[in-house]
Amino acid sequence: MGDPSPLGFYPSKFVLVADILDSFGQLVYSRLRARSILPAFTRSPASNKDGRLLPVDFTPDVISENAKETARNWFFKIASIRELLPRIYMEASIIRCYAFLSRTEHAAVLQRLVKATRGIGNPLVAAYLRLYLSRMAVQLNPSATASFQTNFTELFQMIQKLTPERIKFFIPEEDPLESAAFMQLFIPPAEYILSCIIYNRSKGELAKISKLCQKHPLFFHAVFSTFPATFITNNVIMFTDYIKSSEAILVRKSEMYRILGEKCVYGDVSPNDRPELLNAVWKMVRKIENPIEFLHVAAVWLHFAAVHCGPSELAVMLKDVTLHVQNSGLRDDLYSQLVDLLKRQLNEVRLKSLLSVPAFLTFLDLFQKSSARQEVSFLVLEKFLASEAGNSDLVTVNALLHICKGLHDSVDALTDFDISNSICNIIERFIDQVSFGRDFEQQLLFYVDCRGSFPNFERVLIRLVHAVNRISINTRVVVKGHHSQRTASFVRACVAYNFITIPSLASIPTRLQLYLISAQVALQNHCLAQADAYFEAMNVLIPHIPLQFTASAGDTKGRSTESFILAFMSQYFTTLIVAPDHPEKGIVANLKGALNSIESLEVAPGSHIKQLVFVRALKALSVYLFENYPFKIHGVENNSSLYAADKRFLSEICKMCRTLYSRLINDKSQGLAGSQVFSEVASVLITFGANDFDLISEASSRACDVLSTNLVHKETFIWFLRLIQFHKRNPNSCPALQPVINKYEKCGLLARIS
Secondary structure (H helix, E strand, O other): OOOOOOHHHHHHHHHHHHHHHHHHHHHHHHHHHHHOOOOOOOEOOOOOOOOEOOOOOOOHHHOOHHHHHHHHHHHHHHHOOOOHHHHHHHHHHOHHHHHHOOOOHHHHHHHHHHHHHHHOOOHHHHHHHHHHHHHHHHHHOOOOHHHHHHHHHHHHHHHHOOOHHHHHHOOOOOOOOOHHHHHHOOHHHHHHHHHHHOOOOOHHHHHHHHHHHOOOHHHHHHHHHHOOHHHHHHOHHHHHHHHHHOOOOOOOHHHHHHHHHHHHHOOOOOOOOHHHHHHHHHHHHOOOOOHHHHHHHHHHHHHHHHHHOOHHHHHHHHHHHHHHHHHHOOOHHHHHHHHHHHHHHHHHOOHHHHHOOHHHHHHHOOOOOHHHHHHHHHHHHHHHHHHOOOOOOHHHHHHHHHHHHHHHHOOOOOOOHHHHHHHHHHHHHHHHHOOOOOOHHHHHHHHHHHHHHOOOOHHHHHHHHHHHHHHHHHHHHHOOOOOOHHHHHHHHHHHHHHHHHHHHOOOHHHHHHHHHHHHHHHHHOOOHHHHHHHHHHHHHHHHHOOOEEOOOOOOOOOEEOHHHHHHHHHHHHHHHHHOOOOOOOOOOHHHHHHHHHHHOOOOOOOOOHHHHHHHHHHHHHHHHOOOOOOOOOOOOOOHHHHHOOOHHHHHHHHHHHHHHHHHHHOOHHHOOOOOOHHHHHHHHHHHHHHHOHHHHHHHHHHHHHHHHHOOOOHHHHHHHHHHHHHHHHOOOOOOOHHHHHHHHHHOOHHHHHO
16 A cells, blocks of 8 residues: 555555455454453353353453453554554554453544554555544544544645645656546545544534635535535535636536536525526536536536426527537547436426427437437437326427437338337337327327338338227217218228228238228228228239238248138128128129139148138128128118018029039049038038028038048038938928938938938
8 A cells, every 4th residue: 555556546456455454354353252251141042152242332341361462462463563554554454452452542542543644655645544544433433523633634734735746746757647637536535534524513513614625626526525415505606606716727627516516406406596506507517628528517407407497498508518519529429428418307307398498309419320319219208108198299299209200210221120129119109109089180190190200110000000990980989870071081081091001011911901900990980982992902912912921020930821811701701791782893792802812812732721711701601691690880781781682682692602612512623522621511501591402402412422432521421410400300392302312321321320
């Protein structure tokens, strides 16, 4: 510790050595306690050793002579050290051990050690030695002010004598250091000793100490760090005037202003003093030329303005910060300071108030670097998502939409997938968060702006389509299913929005799903012509379904579309049941168009997907034969009401069924009998009942052929039994079935089935 070089490392070296000395002092103290064994003390219940426990507040008269002799031996050994500095450090480290010899000797020993410090020639070494002595005094008695006062007075006098000429004498040539940097090494001792002095002091005593500290900037700097915030804020104008008139030779004024601001942010500054304080400080802060120092201080005082002042003061300060950074040139090392400044604002000011200040958006434009802009955009949006639920303020929404658009535009082909995904997620959350209540028209206008702002994010466009469908349904709920001219025009506008948006998506399965959902919503709102347009768009798109598709943007492994096709077409056929036919297109024209599209669909070799879809079509056609359909949409007349069991309609449905069945049973190349297709057909045909006995006869004949070649086809057995039961209940209704049954009774097949 006697060698201060290198000077910049000396504070760290002090910490390391002090930690070693503390460990040494604790070991000596523990050893002396262990040797203080007297029969008067009881054995420790937690120990199996022969030692006894000393009470915490023991007195020297209960200490054994052996322990006292050991303690004296330690002090004699330390006293024999010839060098002054190690002798003081060593004795201070075991000063607690004087408790084994005397109860009153601590104070005198501390005073002696403090006075002995005067013999240390190097002021830096002496200052840190005084810090260590004060630290040991705090451990013994924090209220003992004698040693603290002596330490403080002598340190103050020593530092006052350090003129620039004298400072050069203590800076070695091989370790060049400026005078100001050298003096900053004295800040930790000055702050710690000053904090010991002001412990439990009254306001009057604090005022006297602060007045004394004003004689040197280093100690005045320590006042800001150590004095209570209430004392600082109650005398803030006085401190401001002193900083303004002081010379920034040893301690930078910017640092003083920063610490003063930290005290004032959470302190109780008088409302009458706030404008005067802010004006006086900000005039000085604006003159700081170094941009890093300026932002370091400006962040604190902007924080103060956010907590204690209004939007007008905040706007002026943000404008000054923006101009200062622009004039000094934006560098990469300034971004961290700018982000810190932004975080302070977001933590203290409502986002609505911030976004209403034009200077705030100009300030955000300072972040030109892509990564920095993304970081601050995320900060602002997270603030909105956390605290502004259901926000409908147009100024706030438009400003955040501008920020989201900047995030969207920052994504290019080289952007990492995780970053792109995060940006897409937060934009989706923003869209979900914005709500204008029952002002559905304003909500739709917002979604129109979003569609124009985020054309490259398919997930966002999908979210917008669902959102528009949601407000369409909400409109229907509000009017209870009875639209006026205005609401009908609005829901048609929603349908048109989706009809324009969906084609911009690249994924054909996604487009088909959205078309179907939007068509269902259009039917719910009685937009029949628009729903029919959706059906036509789906029929055009179905032949282009790829053999494989990816489930998400990050999915590199393709999946077969067969399961999707089957599920989608089932939903599509079900939707067509509740939709009325177009008067100019003929009977079930959309269903016919869907079947023609499936015929044109390219499938994998050996696939049965087309047959399975035709089976689903047969099931849908069977519903058309019912007098009343099992489900309908309120206010929409389906084909059951339009045709009213018209023979021409029923004949057309039966004709389509025969065509589909013939298409299925004659397609031997697809291995129909060995697939699940035939069992699916079998479960549907019985539904037709007496409507088409020729079809039943043809199906039963085909079933018998299958049974004769594949006697383990369970589904065919079950269906054929049901067919026989149907014939027994209606023996005269289907004469064509009797020859078939007679034929297979002769060969014993029916007995085997039974």
